[in-house]
Structures are given as C-alpha cells and as structure tokens.
Amino acid sequence: MTQQLVVVGNGPVGHRVVEQVVAAGGDWSITVFGEEPRVAYDRVHLTGWFEQRSAEPLNMVAPGFYEENAISCHVGDKVVAVDLAAKTVTSANGVVVHYDKLVLATGSFPFVPPVPGHERDNCFVYRTIEDLEAITAASEGAKIGTVVGGGLLGLEAAKALHDLGLETHVVEFAPRLMAVQVDDGGGALLKKKIEELGVCVHTSKNTQQITDGDGAVHKMCFADETELNTDLIVFSAGIRPQDELARSSGLAIGERGGIEVNNFCQTSDSDVYAVGENALWNGRIFGLIAPGNTMAQVAAEHICGTGVTEFTGADMSTKLKLMGVDVASVGDAHGKTEGALNYTYINEVEQVYKKIVVSADKKHLLGAVLVGDAEEYGNLLQFALNQIELPDQPDAMILPSVDGAASALGVDALPDTATICSCNNVSKGDLVAAVAGGCCQLGDLKSETTAATGCGGCTALVTQVMNAELENLGYEVNTDICEHFPYTRQDLYSLIRVENIRSFDELLDQHGHGQGCDICKPAVASILATCWNDYVLEKEHQGLQDTNDRFLANMQKDGTYSVVPRVPGGEITPDKLIVLGEVAKKYDLYTKITGGQRVDLFGARMEQLPVIWAELIDAGFETGHAYGKSLRTVKSCVGSTWCRYGVQDSVGMAIDLEDRYKGLRSPHKLKMAVSGCTRECAEAQCKDVGVIATEKGWNMYVCGNGGMKPRHADLFATDLDDETLVRYIDRFFMFYVRTADRLQRTSVWMENLEGGLEYLQKVIIEDSLGIATELEEQMAAVVGTYQCEWKTTIEDPEKVARFNHFVNSDATDDNVVFVREREQIRPATAEEKCDPADVLATAS
C-alpha cells in the first residue's frame, strides 16, 4: 500500500533523501516543501552563482524528476507546524499533508551577532541566491565591503566582495582566520597570503556597535576603540541549526540547539527523521555536505527498510582553495589527542605551512594542517582514515622531496574499505569492483560509481586506483592517441618527420586504420604544419582542421566568429587603431580588448570573414593566429623607452619575438610576455616563455600558464644577451613541439619529463642530447616559410567560396540573432529569439 513521505526542506540534503527513496523503488507518495522560491540547488558551490549570475547551473533537480516520480513539490511555502499525534504538517499557505514518515531537512541559518546596529540597511548574510542578488545590487553604489567572520564561508564571501570590485575587509573575533580548521601557524600564513591578494584582515576584533559612517554608510566600532568605515556588511559568523519547527512540535532538542537523532537519524518520535545541519548526533552538528549526504542515505535506507547502515559520525577533513590559496585540514588538526606530537614545516620563501599530528607512539597520523600547498592532502587523509602505519620518519610526508624520492602512498597500500570519494561515500572496493565489471575509462567509472562527481578533489586518486587495477588485471594502460593509430603524438611526430610524410591520408595508409576522427586529425594537422609549414587550407589539409583553423577565426557559441588581427608586442599606431574601429563599426562587431593586449572583434558571420580580412590586410594587418594551437601573443609593458624604471626595451624585444614565432604550430596554444624590469608589468611569469629584463640582459622563464590550472613559470636562465635568448627559445619551443603529448601545455609537459626543469636545462643550455643545432635549424625553417594565412586565403576565389554559409544559396543563417547591450551587439538568448521585439538584427 502506498505510504506518505513528507520531506521538509528542499536543500541539497533534503533533495538527496528524495533521490535515495526514489532510487530504492518502494511504493511511496512523496511531498516536498521548500521555503525558498526555487527547487534544490547546490549551496556548496553558491559562490559559483557569480560566474554567470544565474541560478540555473546550480540546480540539482534533474529535468522532469518531480513529474516522472509523481512528487508533489511546494517551493516558496514554509512548513509552520507539525502535529506529531495526528501525523500532519501544515504550511504557511495552508497546505495540510498527512505523513507516515517525516524527514526534517531544514538546515541551518546564518548567525548574526546581536551587535547594536546589525539590522541597519546594507547588512547581509551569505546563504541563499537571494542574498547574493541583494549583495550584488548593493555593491553597485558601494566602495568598501566588510565581512564579519573569517571562517571558510566568510573568506568565500570576501572573495565575492573583492571580485565585485569593493575594497574588502574581513573582521574576525578570534586571533586567527579559519579558527576551526587551521592552527596559529597556518592561520598567520593564510592571513598574510590573503592580504597580499588585496583583502584587509583584522583579527581579534570584537564589534561593539555599528553606527553612521564617516564618508561611508556604516562605521563599525570595536572593543579596542578602533573603527572601520564600510558601505556594506556581510555577516558570516557561523551557523545555527534551524530547529524552530521541531522545537514547536515537541521533538527533543539539544541544550544548545539541534534536533536530537540516533544512529538511524530518527528523532525522539520514531516516525520523524532529521538530517543535515539541523540534526544533533551525539552532541555534535556536522556543517559539511558529505556528512549530510551520509545522513540522507542512512535515513532513506531506514525509511525504505532497505539497509542497515548507521550514522556513526563523520570525518570533518576538508581541502579548499580560498581566494586561490590552498588550505586543508585533516582529522585532529589541533593535536587535542593525549600525547599527540607535531611535526611542522614552514617555508617562508614559498609561503608554505605544513603540520602533521601523530600519535604518541609515532605509528599513526591523527591530523594535519596544510596552507599554501595542499598536494599531500589525499595521501594524508588516507593515512588518517585508514590507520595506515606511518613510515619511520613521518616528517618525510610533508618535507619537499630533495632527491626526487616519492613519499606518496601507492594506492595498493590502501585497504578496500578506504573511502576514496567522501562526497558520495565511494570506497576503493567499489571502484575496484566497477573496474573488474568493465569500467576501463574514467568517465565510465565516474558514472558507474558516482566517485569524483561531487567536489572532484579525489579525481587523481580515482584515476590511480583505476590504472592500478587495470594493471593488476593484466591490461596494458593504453596511451594510443585514438582508435585509428596505435601511437602517441610523439610517435606520430617522429614517423612524419623521419619518413617525410606530407599528408594525413599518407600517414593513415601506412600506419593507421579507419577514417580518422576529431582527435587524431587536428593533432596530425598540427604536426604536419610544424614540420612542413604548408598552408593549412590546402585541399588535403582543410578537412583535418578543428573548426577554428578551418575558418581561420574563433567560433563562438552562436556559430559566428571573432577576428583577432596580430598586434605584435601590443604596439599599435593610431591609424591602425582607427582602422580596427572603422571595420568594427562598418560590420557592427562587438569589440573587446583581450587579456593578451589584442583587439577582438566578435559577431562576424562566416561569409563576412573574407571581406573583413581583406580590409584589415589592406590596412597592413596580419592574421593573429588567435584560432590556432600556435603562438598567440607576446605581451609587453612599455619598457625603458617610456617607463621610469625600465632597464631594457621590452616592446622592441616583444615585437621581435612575436614576429619570429608567429605561425608556429604546437601541441597547445602558446603565450609569451616580455617585462622591462623586475616590476613585471607584462606578467611574464604566467606564460609558456616569459622574459624579464635585468641590468645585464634578460632572464628567461619557462612553462608557466594561466587557464584552469595556473602555474608560475620557472626561472630557466639568467642575464642572457639578445642572441642567446632567441637561441634558447628556438630550442625550447622546438623540443616541446617534438616531444609533448596532444593538447599538453608546456607546464604539464615539463612536469612529466623525468628530471623536470634540470633535465630541460641540460638539453637546451648544455645540449646534452646533441640536438641543439637540429632544433635551431627546424625553427629556422618554420620562421623562413611563414605566410599570413588570411592573405593567402583571400587571394584565392575558390577558397573564399568555402566561407559561404550555403553551397546553393546566397542566403545567410537566420538563426544568428543579436541584441544590443552596453552600446554593442551580443548573441540573443533562446528566449529573446522567441520574442522579435528584443531582436536587433537578423542575418538576412
């Protein structure tokens, strides 16, 4: 017979209960209530809202989930009463629902200290999407923003304020930041690093009152008689369990709040469960998502009678990136266990702090704190969770490996019970079973086990377990580029070079099978272009090119393209700037300055590209290769010509380098920069090759990058003269092109070279492999055969014809639609396309 389940609270944990009950497949009629105006969203990644200013990407409810499972969902309707005797709940809108089982997942609310003035305008909390919307709106008229509370969420809020362009302050009552997770040493380093990012941190500050400010909206007055003027305040001083409903209905509540639950998450009424941040288990509240998910699973299994799992507490270890700073805390981070011993490593030069806490007998790891570099987190967590016996010198686990000796724990050492993914509670045994069951690729393994689909912090470990298990099962781990070639990119490069292969078909006939695909074709096209430097739109090459290379422009989301002319070194005459403006105006293109000091013109339709380029080439511009896996830009500061501090002509050097390497095809896009002095205004240390002027010449940096996983470049050679600098860069780029994997950045390439930076220095500077001359000659050939691909293209009518949208009509794509925003065009959204009133112009 159908039973009634009511879930109060539609946050991530409440939603997890619903998912688990649905998955168990019993005969349940489910009703969900949520106080907020929208269905469950990912509160853990709340700050992600700022990326798109949209709630959509955070949504946790699969499309059609409620409809397909006949779940009745009341959002924007708060439950105001529970009648335990009658087994009903009543909502603010007057909905009354009977339940057989009730789950309270009402979460927590942000604690606002009762300081006089806390209720003033422009005071916020950081909990819901509505809070973020209100903070963003208030930030527009504000200059200074202050966060009260230097915990994890407070620092996230501070990042948000900082990103909104406010002068940002963090006020913390305790003497250090992240007092719960981090110790004094870690807190001090964290404070320093965050201050370097431009956020002012005030610790040991007790706010006494908030009054009218002097030149700002508020003035915060502290107990030590100091003051801080600020325009808006965000309170993030901890959370309190939302237990009001349970309290008023008569359920047992802890002394300091929280709904008391047993190991099955049952409250004092056995038909009522509480899960997540409102539940008090063994006198403790767990304010993280992983324990919440575990409680949801335990409660759902108990309700459905499908499992015997009990909640037995949770590990509160965390690893985070706060404002770009790695912070991690494992287990007993403060060493409260009796007899605990600490090992601490402090590196003030690189700003790294690491501490491990071990048991009195030095056999087991109790806890750890990592700030500035948290690479060992996964390793340390496994030692702590699984009580793995420590090596004789436990400090080796946090000391830098001087002789390259790996202290990392092999995954083979982990027991099958080891939790690998704590977000979704996936053990090593689960992964091993899935691999044995046929999951040979990370994607399959993730969807089969849900491991690495939460915060993603365990992805590396999951991959290691998979590869180790594949090897245990006797499989070779496949490094083939794809199903068409049993070779790596490096192998293909050697085959093409040694056998003088000139086309994809030739390579496929001799060394591959099938027709090729979108993985091997662009890779081979890139190798052919580096080796022989043919024009990429030759008949036999054009079908190999990724879309950007095929149309010599960057495809945008609506199928239009952006146009980036080369502006070597970022130096441009007023006349040329005017041409760019005129072309943009004539074709109504959206104009933006890029991060690499170039002008990007967006919204060009395919058939417009040749005419736009004809005008640009007429004015003396060349293609900027912004579409290719090739050298994009060499950024520069103004250098000694204009700057008071410059010691060399950085602009001249940047122009020379850009002219030399433009057109070089490579495994990944390449960027360079030249700074005229150590102030480093060109930001050369986040580039593949960075050059910084010294009194005596140039310092060369290599293998830095921005992007998704930024890396600082390493100092490669110092005080080089112009000629030596160019020679080293020639060798460096050519060695990279020859040996790197497909789409492998210079940074990852170097990390994978055995011997790393030192090995690279030996090959490039000392010529340890005896290939330096060969590399230089190969580069000279690339430099000597340069052509502007756009010039070649517009001179050939047959190639120009390929840019027509239709082969049999002069019509244009009527799905390309723009609207005007901030005086420029942008692609219309799907909704705007439906409403012609919004539309600016269609392509016709």
Add this chain to the structure above:
Amino acid sequence: MTNWTDICDVNDILPNSGRAALYGGEQVAIFRITRNGKDAYFAVGNYDPCSGANVMSRGIVGNIGDKTVVASPVYKQHFCLDTGECLEEGQNLKTWPVRVEGDRVLLTS
C-alpha cells in the same frame, strides 16, 4: 515517383568535409566521405541540438568503431551520419536521402 532536387557540384564539397545547403527551407549539412578514391555522401540536419547553432557542416568527420560520424564543432558530440543518432546525448539529427548523378549532388525528403 521521388523528386530529387539538384543542390551543387560534387567539387563544391571537398573530400572528407561538409557544406551547408538550403533545402525546402531547412538547413542541411551534406558530407562527402572519400576513402581510397571512392566517395560516399550523407545529409543530416545542420542545426546542432546541443549548442543551438547551425554548424554541423563545419565539424570534423571520421569513424568511431563501425560508425561514420561528424563531431559537432561546438561541444564535440558525435553524430552518426547514417542515422543522425547522437552517440553521447539523446538529441539526434534529422537525415535526408542523398545521391549523385554525374557531377551533381541531389537531395530528396
């Protein structure tokens, strides 16, 4: 009797690539797959359901296992040229019969 519409010359489509054509008010991506001197032609919808842009004709063609496919140039999902089936997601492309007479490429619905 089936009506075939003349679209273009075979040489308007380079080997192992695609072109968009307008047929009966719809955008069609026509592909020419050349291997060992022999040509095969396919016609599928030019509208990429995953990105909402008319771009399928600009994708890279190839094979995955025994399926001849085109990869969307936007988010790289693979669509089977024979059936229009998307290998990664549940959004498929429409297909049209296509044939060559002399040097002309013809379509029908």
